[in-house]
Amino acid sequence: MATASKPPRFGARGRVLELIRSTGPTSRTELAVASGLTQATISNVVKELLHDGLIGEVGQAASTGGKRRTLLRLSPDSRLGVGVLLGAEAITLVVCNLAGEMVSRMKTVGAKGMTPQEAVAAIARSVEFIVEDAADDAGRIVGIGLAVPGPIDRDNGFMTRALKGDLWEAWAGFPLLAELEKATGMSVAIDNDATAAAVGEYWLGAAEEAAAYACVYMSAGIGAGLVLDGTPYRGVSSNAGELGHISVDASGPTCPCGNRGCLELFASPSAIVSKAKLEAAAGNLDMAFTSNIEEDLGRLGMLGMRGDAVAHEILRSAADLLAVGIVSLVNLFDVGLIVLSGPAFVSTGSIYLEQVGQALARAALSRSVHPVKLELSFSTRDSAALGAAVLVLQEELDPRTRRSVSVSAGSGIPSVSWDPGP
Ligand SMILES: [Zn+2]
Numbered sequence: 001m002a003t004a005s006k007p008p009r010f011g012a013r014g015r016v017l018e019l020i021r022s023t024g025p026t027s028r029t030e031l032a033v034a035s036g037l038t039q040a041t042i043s044n045v046v047k048e049l050l051h052d053g054l055i056g057e058v059g060q061a062a063s064t065g066g067k068r069r070t071l072l073r074l075s076p077d078s079r080l081g082v083g084v085l086l087g088a089e090a091i092t093l094v095v096c097n098l099a100g101e102m103v104s105r106m107k108t109v110g111a112k113g114m115t116p117q118e119a120v121a122a123i124a125r126s127v128e129f130i131v132e133d134a135a136d137d138a139g140r141i142v143g144i145g146l147a148v149p150g151p152i153d154r155d156n157g158f159m160t161r162a163l164k165g166d167l168w169e170a171w172a173g174f175p176l177l178a179e180l181e182k183a184t185g186m187s188v189a190i191d192n193d194a195t196a197a198a199v200g201e202y203w204l205g206a207a208e209e210a211a212a213y214a215c216v217y218m219s220a221g222i223g224a225g226l227v228l229d230g231t232p233y234r235g236v237s238s239n240a241g242e243l244g245h246i247s248v249d250a251s252g253p254t255c256p257c258g259n260r261g262c263l264e265l266f267a268s269p270s271a272i273v274s275k276a277k278l279e280a281a282a283g284n285l286d287m288a289f290t291s292n293i294e295e296d297l298g299r300l301g302m303l304g305m306r307g308d309a310v311a312h313e314i315l316r317s318a319a320d321l322l323a324v325g326i327v328s329l330v331n332l333f334d335v336g337l338i339v340l341s342g343p344a345f346v347s348t349g350s351i352y353l354e355q356v357g358q359a360l361a362r363a364a365l366s367r368s369v370h371p372v373k374l375e376l377s378f379s380t381r382d383s384a385a386l387g388a389a390v391l392v393l394q395e396e397l398d399p400r401t402r403r404s405v406s407v408s409a410g411s412g413i414p415s416v417s418w419d420p421g422p
Helices: 009-023 028-035 039-051 116-134 176-184 193-204 263-267 269-281 293-305 309-333 351-362 381-398
Strands: 057-061 070-074 081-085 090-097 102-109 141-148 187-190 215-220 222-228 231-233 336-343 372-375
Touching: 009 028, 009 039, 009 070, 009 187, 028 039, 028 070, 028 187, 039 057, 081 116, 081 193, 081 381, 090 116, 102 116, 102 351, 116 141, 116 176, 141 176, 141 193, 141 381, 176 187, 187 193, 187 381, 193 215, 193 222, 193 231, 193 336, 193 381, 215 309, 222 263, 222 309, 263 269, 269 293, 269 309, 293 309, 293 351, 309 351, 336 351, 351 372
Parallel strands: 081 141, 141 187, 215 336, 336 372
Antiparallel strands: 057 070, 081 090, 090 102, 215 222, 222 231
16 A cells, blocks of 8 residues: 555654643653554654754653653744734734744734735734844744635635725735745745634633634624634635624625625624714714724724713624624534634623623523533734734644644644544
C-alpha cells in the first residue's frame, strides 16, 4: 500500500505538541503512552520541536526507581501570530502567543470609505507597528490571520460579497490575501469573522467546556461561527452560519441577497440605528447621531440601559428578532452554548442576554433534554482578532491541519486535530 511509505511526521508533530501543551510538563515516556506513538517516533519529534524552540526541557521528574525522566514544556512565546479584524468602523490588530495570550493590541480607523488597496496599505503599516511593539525578533511571527465580514472564498483569499449597495461591494473579488502577503512579506490566512470569533471564544474561556457551540457575531452584519464536535464547521465553501440571512418574515421585503424578510433587514446595527433616527425625528428619542453606526448603537445601548423607554424598546424588539434566528440555529445544530460577541454587543449585551435567554428557555426544542447556555463574550471587541491569530498559529505549526483546525474541548487550550492515517 502506498500509505506504508507516507511519513507520519506532521501528524505526529501536531499531536505531540498538543499533548505537551495541554498536559503541562510531561516526559517522553508519558507522551508515548498518551499518544500511542513509539518511543523512537516520540524521540525524533521531541528532538525536532526542541530544535525549533517550540518546547523546552524544564528539569526532571522524581525518580520512580528507573532512569530519571526529563520533563518537557511548551515555550509559549516561541511563536507569535498576528490577528487582524477587518471592520467597517474599526480595524483591530492583536498579537498572541502559543498559549493564546494577547501580547499586544491596537485599533485603527475602519475600512469604511477606503478602497481595498488603501485598506491593505493601512493594515500593512499597522502590522509593521504592532510587530515592532510585540516582538524583539520578527522571526517569531508566523503570519497573519485576517478575519473579514463574510461571505468569502477562503481558498482563494478574497471576499465574495457582492450585494448591491453593500459597504463591501468594491471588495468582492479583490485579491485580499495575495495583496496583504505582498504588502507585509508575511503569510496570510483569511477567515470569516464569526468563525474566527468562535475560535477566539474558546481561548477567552467562554466556550471552554462546550464541544458544540455557536458564536453569534454582530458587527455591521449578523453572522454565526459554529464549532461542532470540537471543530469549526465551515460548510462547503467556508460560508456556513449566515444567520443574518435566514428569513424571519417570508412575505417581507426582498433582501439584496435574494431572500425575503432576512433577519439583517430588521435587526442589523444599521437597521436599529435607522429606527432610532425615525424616533428621534418624531421627537420620541433625545439622541444625537454620528456617521459611525457602531458608536450610534453604543449610545442607544447606554440610553436603554439608563432606562430610556424608547431606546430600550428599539433594542428589545431587535433582540427578539435575533432570538428567533438563534432559536432556529439551536434547533438545527443542537448546540449547548451560544456566545454573543462582536462590537454591536458592547453596550447592548445585557438587553440581548435577557431577550435571547427568555426565547431559548421558552422555545429551544432541546430544553427538556439539556439547558442551552447563553453567555456574553468576555471580549466582544477582540474575540475575532484573537481567533484569527490562533488560526494562523495552528496552521503554521502543523501544515496538515490547514483545513481541519479544531478546538478540542476539555484540554484547556485549542488543539490541532490529528489524522493518524490509515
Ligand atoms: Zn438576505
